[in-house]
Amino acid sequence: MFDPMTKVLVVDDMLTMRKIVTKILKELGFSDIHEAQDGVEAWDKAQTGGFGLIISDWNMPNCTGLELLKKVRADQKLVKTPFLLVTAEAEQSQVAEAIKCGVDQYVVKPFSKDALKAKLESTYKKVSVRLAA
Amino acid sequence: MNVFARPCYQIDKHEGYTVVKLESNLDFTNCKVFDGQVDELSSNVFVVINCDSLPELPKDWLRCLLKIHLNTKRDNKFLKLIHVNGILLSNLKREGIDTTFRIAKDLRDALQETGLAPKRQLNTEFINPFLAATIHVLKVQAQVEASSGQIYMKKPGEVMTGDVSGVIGIVSDSFNGAVVISFPEKTFLMVMSSMLGEEYTKITQEIVDGAGELTNMIFGQAKVVLNDKGFGIKTAIPSVISGKDHSLSAMTNGPVVVVPFTTPYGKFFVEICLSQ
Numbered sequence: 001m002f003d004p005m006t007k008v009l010v011v012d013d014m015l016t017m018r019k020i021v022t023k024i025l026k027e028l029g030f031s032d033i034h035e036a037q038d039g040v041e042a043w044d045k046a047q048t049g050g051f052g053l054i055i056s057d058w059n060m061p062n063c064t065g066l067e068l069l070k071k072v073r074a075d076q077k078l079v080k081t082p083f084l085l086v087t088a089e090a091e092q093s094q095v096a097e098a099i100k101c102g103v104d105q106y107v108v109k110p111f112s113k114d115a116l117k118a119k120l121e122s123t124y125k126k127v128s129v130r131l132a133a
Numbered sequence: 134m135n136v137f138a139r140p141c142y143q144i145d146k147h148e149g150y151t152v153v154k155l156e157s158n159l160d161f162t163n164c165k166v167f168d169g170q171v172d173e174l175s176s177n178v179f180v181v182i183n184c185d186s187l188p189e190l191p192k193d194w195l196r197c198l199l200k201i202h203l204n205t206k207r208d209n210k211f212l213k214l215i216h217v218n219g220i221l222l223s224n225l226k227r228e229g230i231d232t233t234f235r236i237a238k239d240l241r242d243a244l245q246e247t248g249l250a251p252k253r254q255l256n257t258e259f260i261n262p263f264l265a266a267t268i269h270v271l272k273v274q275a276q277v278e279a280s281s282g283q284i285y286m287k288k289p290g291e292v293m294t295g296d297v298s299g300v301i302g303i304v305s306d307s308f309n310g311a312v313v314i315s316f317p318e319k320t321f322l323m324v325m326s327s328m329l330g331e332e333y334t335k336i337t338q339e340i341v342d343g344a345g346e347l348t349n350m351i352f353g354q355a356k357v358v359l360n361d362k363g364f365g366i367k368t369a370i371p372s373v374i375s376g377k378d379h380s381l382s383a384m385t386n387g388p389v390v391v392v393p394f395t396t397p398y399g400k401f402f403v404e405i406c407l408s409q
Contacts (some may be wrong), residue, residue, distance in 0.1 A: 006351050013370075014346045015339060015340075015342050016328070016343035019329050020274070020328065020329065022311050059349070059368055061370060080337055087353070088153060088352070089351045090357060091360060110350050111273065111276070127370050
């Protein structure tokens with residue numbers, strides 16, 4: 001599992017969803033949690049932040065989660081950052097697109113604490129393999 | 134080409150789909166011409182082949198249809214045959230391709246699965262995914278058990294009021310509508326307190342967008358189910374309306390269905406409307 005000291009960026013245009021994700025992360029032991037309200041703000045923070053994990057909503061105005069993911073994966077400094085997309089619409093075509101763009105995991109809303117924990121564990125395993133390669 | 138010959142096929146292009154009517158006088162020469170048009174007519178659209186006047190399909194024409202079938206499959210669309218008679222069906226079975234092509238009764242039937250001619254009625258097929266999603270979302274995200282009451286059609290002039298409402302547009306290529314989830318203050322505060330793990334005693338900016346997020350999740354869940362049935366509903370972003378006893382008027386000339394819900398914390402309702 002991720003080190004609880006990992007610096008996490010939670011991105012969502014909905015304040016309540018940021019609160020839900022943050023609350024679960026705190027319950028899982030994370031303490032260095034930062035928030036951004038869309039992909040634009042997240043991109044600014046990501047470039048200067050040294051984040052070890054990004055959890056982003058997909059459907060946001062200004063810059064969507066998928067656009068943010070593409071930017072992160074195209075940036076030499078950020079390319080390896082573990083990235084989870086959160087979506088309320090898990091249609092096959094969407095999932096395929098996210099995987100193609102390099103997402104590590106996706107979480108379908110609504111989700112429980114256990115579901116997010118399982119996704120984080122799966123992301124960590126995947127990323128560990130990637131970093132070891 | 135013999136100028137006196139009756140044309141053996143007709144192509145009608147529409148937005149999102151193409152209809153090809155095949156006549157009984159299909160011949161090799163016309164097949165070559167048709168073959169040259171296959172890629173263009175089947176690029177990124179659904180294709181419907183009207184076999185109304187067709188006793189059988191010559192092998193060269195079958196090859197053209199297989200080509201269209203593969204093109205549409207590549208673009209996540211499909212080819213459908215309509216008005217297929219018993220003789221033609223036997224012909225397809227003999228060639229071993231009767232299960233390759235999808236067959237529909239008529240054009241409307243064929244298009245319903247594409248979302249281009251969806252069933253617009255506010256029937257149980259359309260409403261149930263929203264109903265199930267509402268119960269599921271509240272249970273998983275807010276740990277609140279909700280149960281639905283008697284569904285009814287909103288009467289003309291009937292006004293529903295709420296204190297916090299989430300609204301999201303239902304947009305597809307062929308119909309529009311909206312979903313509204315509306316809470317009285319007490320229910321909303323209890324649901325938000327349960328969802329966020331903090332006690333809230335008044336509606337503030339900090340929690341008001343929770344109605345939008347719940348609407349977004351309910352819409353997202355229902356959208357996946359409905360799009361599997363070909364409704365073609367597009368992604369949308371919810372809005373929130375807040376204010377004591379605000380009323381909601383549907384901006385549609387179509388029917389509005391109201392689904393009342395009860396929870397241990399009080400009532401709320403979901404409204405679904407579609408334009409005609």
